[in-house]
Amino acid sequence: MKSLMIRRMAIMAFTVSGLMTLQGPAVAAKKLFVVTTIPDLASIAEAVGGDHVETFAIAKGYQDPHFVDPKPSYMIKLQKADLFVQVGLDLELGWVPSLLDGARNPNILPGAKGYVDASENVPLLEIPAGDPTQLRAQGDIHVYGNPHYWLDPLRGKIIADNIHRALVRLRPEWKADFNRNLQSFKSKIDRKTREWIERLQPYSGTPIVAFHNSWPYLEERFPFDIVMFIEPKPGIPPTPKHLVRVIKAMKQNNIRVIIIEPYYSKKSAELVAAKTGAVVVELAGSVGAEPGIDDYFDLFEYNINKLIDAFKQAGIQPRATED
Numbered sequence: 419m420k421s422l423m424i425r426r427m428a429i430m431a432f433t434v435s436g437l438m439t440l441q442g443p444a445v446a447a448k449k450l451f452v453v454t455t456i457p458d459l460a461s462i463a464e465a466v467g468g469d470h471v472e473t474f475a476i477a478k479g480y481q482d483p484h485f486v487d488p489k490p491s492y493m494i495k496l497q498k499a500d501l502f503v504q505v506g507l508d509l510e511l512g513w514v515p516s517l518l519d520g521a522r523n524p525n526i527l528p529g530a531k532g533y534v535d536a537s538e539n540v541p542l543l544e545i546p547a548g549d550p551t552q553l554r555a556q557g558d559i560h561v562y563g564n565p566h567y568w569l570d571p572l573r574g575k576i577i578a579d580n581i582h583r584a585l586v587r588l589r590p591e592w593k594a595d596f597n598r599n600l601q602s603f604k605s606k607i608d609r610k611t612r613e614w615i616e617r618l619q620p621y622s623g624t625p626i627v628a629f630h631n632s633w634p635y636l637e638e639r640f641p642f643d644i645v646m647f648i649e650p651k652p653g654i655p656p657t658p659k660h661l662v663r664v665i666k667a668m669k670q671n672n673i674r675v676i677i678i679e680p681y682y683s684k685k686s687a688e689l690v691a692a693k694t695g696a697v698v699v700e701l702a703g704s705v706g707a708e709p710g711i712d713d714y715f716d717l718f719e720y721n722i723n724k725l726i727d728a729f730k731q732a733g734i735q736p737r738a739t740e741d
């Protein structure tokens with residue numbers, strides 16, 4: 419009788435301690451909630467954070483990241499966020515400040531532990547010489563340098579470093595995991611970038627026209643040349659006079675490809691294409707721009723494939739690469 423009691427108690431104690439060990443780590447392992455402005459940053463945060471993070475990207479990949487409607491539901495996400503990551507410069511200037519105001523979460527404001535400006539340490543292109551306020555008054559929306567730097571996979575490694583630092587700051591106990599994830603993200607980036615460059619090499623130096631100036635970082639990394647834009651200035655809609663200039667230049671220089679993001683109207687690009695016989699190709703500006711572009715690696719895979727297809731369609735002959 420007594421031994422049965424003891425055995426029952428032992429079983430109970432075992433069950434209770436079992437529950438406690440189950441519950442203990444579950445509470446400690448509460449995931450960090452990372453809110454980012456664009457899906458590319460969320461994808462990199464997932465790569466570095468692994469199972470320790472849950473992410474939410476405010477702008478969808480098929481939306482124009484310069485202009486996002488600051489909905490109250492985004493403020494609620496930011497209210498709950500442990501970490502907020504933005505592209506910075508002036509990309510989100512039109513919509514992030516009001517969202518942060520509304521969220522009332524001091525932990526994710528600039529300067530706080532839970533804030534990341536992903537542009538930190540990123541070498542920027544096209545920093546204009548003029549006064550930013552004046553440039554903005556003239557309608558330019560890239561007044562601190564070109565903010566589309568996530569479109570270079572190697573700069574993606576710097577973004578990953580910035581996010582990694584913040585994750586370690588918030589959860590030093592998970593540092594080993596974050597380190598491991600960061601290393602594997604970086605080696606995959608290096609390996610894939612070499613592969614992508616090699617695939618574009620036969621089309622090296624091919625001149626291209628772009629609608630908006632989103633691509634200088636992609637162009638710097640990969641062998642093709644963007645020589646003109648359909649927008650006369652970033653953010654300024656094309657004028658007939660400017661389109662005439664573009665058409666003339668395209669004819670003179672035998673430019674046969676126009677690239678554009680899915681969220682811009684294709685009207686002007688198609689008009690120019692009709693006059694010049696060029697091919698209009700939609701490239702993805704972000705993760706999620708098209709179905710199947712689910713992470714940061716898919717983004718480049720998709721764009722490189724689309725470019726090569728467009729070059730072929732435009733009848734551009736691949737040059738033999740010397741080995």
Ligand SMILES: [Zn+2]
Binds near residue numbers: 630632
């Ligand atoms: Zn832009």
